[in-house]
Amino acid sequence: MEKKELKERFVDEKTGIEYIRHGDYYIPNLVLPKQKKIHLNKYGRMRLNYLEEIQETATKRIDLIIDDLKAKSNLTEDMKNTDMLYWIGTMNTIKQQAEEIILKELIHV
DSSP states (O other): OOOOOOOSEEEOTTTOOEEEEETTEEEEOOOOOOOOOOOOOHHHHHHHHHHHHHHHHHHHHHHHHHHHHHHHTTOOTHHHHHOHHHHHHHHHHHHHHHHHHHIIIIIOO
16 A cells, blocks of 8 residues: 655645644644734723623622522422433523523613
């Protein structure tokens, strides 16, 4: 059997992506475009601090809401072992309800 020589680089005609050989593997040669560097002034930093505060408040509030909804639904950790699908479905519902509450209370004021 004839041993085929592998190319160091090639361009996939279908996608237009260039690949570079590293050992036995070809890795896409992806380059991120240069991004504009932004320097925040006084007002930008104030807005950033506000957003960080909102994120922290929302995270704490969502945890409290989830705990409260779990208690109201009588969902226990033992149910995770006995009826996993029910537990997962109920937790997904609780998380969605908590996120809707947070969106109405804090995000879409």
